[in-house]
Amino acid sequence: MTATWFGYRETPDDDGAARRWWDAHAEEYLADHGDFLGDAGFRWGPEGLTEAEAGLLGDVRGARVLEVGAGAAHCSRWLAARGAAVVATDVAPAMLDAAARLDARTGLTVPLVEADARALPFEEGSFDVVFTSFGAVPFVPDADRVHAEAARVLRDGGRWVFSVTHPVRWSFPDDPTTQGLTAHRSYFDRRPYVEADASGRVVYAEHHRTVGDHVRDIVTAGLRLRDVVEPEWPSWNTQTWGGWGPVRGAYLPGTAVFVTTKD
Template identity: 45%
Template sequence: MNSRFTPATFSAANRAWWDSDAVNYHTQHPEYLSSFYWCPEMLHEREAQLLGDVSGTTVLELGCGSAPCGRWLAEHFPTARIIGLDLSMEMLRCAPLDHAPFRPLHADALALPLQDNSVDTVFSVFGALPFIDDLSAVFAEVSRVLRPQGRFVFSVNHPMRWIFADDPSAEGLHVAYSYFDDAYTEANERGELVYAESHHTLSDYINHLVAAGFSIRRMIEPEWPDNLTTTWGQWSPLRGHVFPGTLIISAAKEPGCM
């Protein structure tokens, strides 16, 4: 865990960052944000079925942004109770209010404003987890609100991507950083943190999940589709055909875990 900044510092920096970038982010990625895609490889929940039929259950999305995933679930499973949580109020405000209903929560994933054992499924699509340094704390919160045998499914940057430059061209095929570095941060001229992204190794995810009372049910490393030509940040056909850009983990809360 990164010891140079506190969890509150990370949260404050990323709240300000996403508040300021919300409109731009939605302008740049309209197709990806139009429905429930698990990753830039455009794996859709309709095909992936990682959550499946959530009718009549309570579902929480961490780092929902404008909640395209939660709204898709609410539209297709109208008896489900969909809750979308995000640190950024401006991201939440980008959600269309006249779409399928869901409950937005402006809160930190490190302090979920929900009762113990009150949720059937928690999921996250590149939200919250890459910007949280203390995985043990967030996984403990997820475990707390999940009912026994509840599911936790999330997608994140594939850990091996950390070693490569954030470049979609051939320059991004060369190792540039250590796999064991723990964070990328940006500070202003006063030394104040303005952006923070944490790196977690594969063993970090697995070990912290197990410590929080989860069993791993499935891991997916989506391949780059042959017909996908989109370049987005570090994601590109060139890099996507060589190594994975996304890791998806499906886990379940063990019975008897409180």
């Protein structure tokens, strides 16, 4: 799964790239970011905004909650500790294995289900809240299906909340230093960032959508946009996470959180 080519190109079929990549890199990812995320913490992005601060999911006590693209289920564990009946799903078995180990260590056990966010194994109207923190949406070429599935499994009046890389970031190089403050591509260039192996097979893909694209996908799914939260970089956060960090964070938004409801 070693990448020998990277850049921007069309990839109409992801061919399971997200599942393979996250399965292979689960331990590396958690080793790098586990302390920041916390065993049972809920952060909406690298800025560090927590659900305890933002309250974007509303009152979760007694609510039926689904996390898609859960990774090691840090957010689900935080919700379970606050009385939510939560289920965590992810496409990568290695991530769910890591989640099970954290469950055992913390004593906060949540049901774990291997599932693609575009084809959820749940009945219509099963949940009061569906959410993802940087999961699923950026890693598939057809994010409209993720929104459609979230809407399908939500009850009427339920809430779908998701965070992604802020779309404006795609105009800038993925560099946390001042070199990352100069735009080098068009915001409207929607070609995904792709890494491929020697045979040309995609090993990683991340898809760019403009703010308007996200809004249209939300509306097409029958959802109503309630808020877009753009966390500012806080003074306490001195960490660098990929292209995120305090230098660029002082000037450019890094995360967008979309809050929607099914009316």
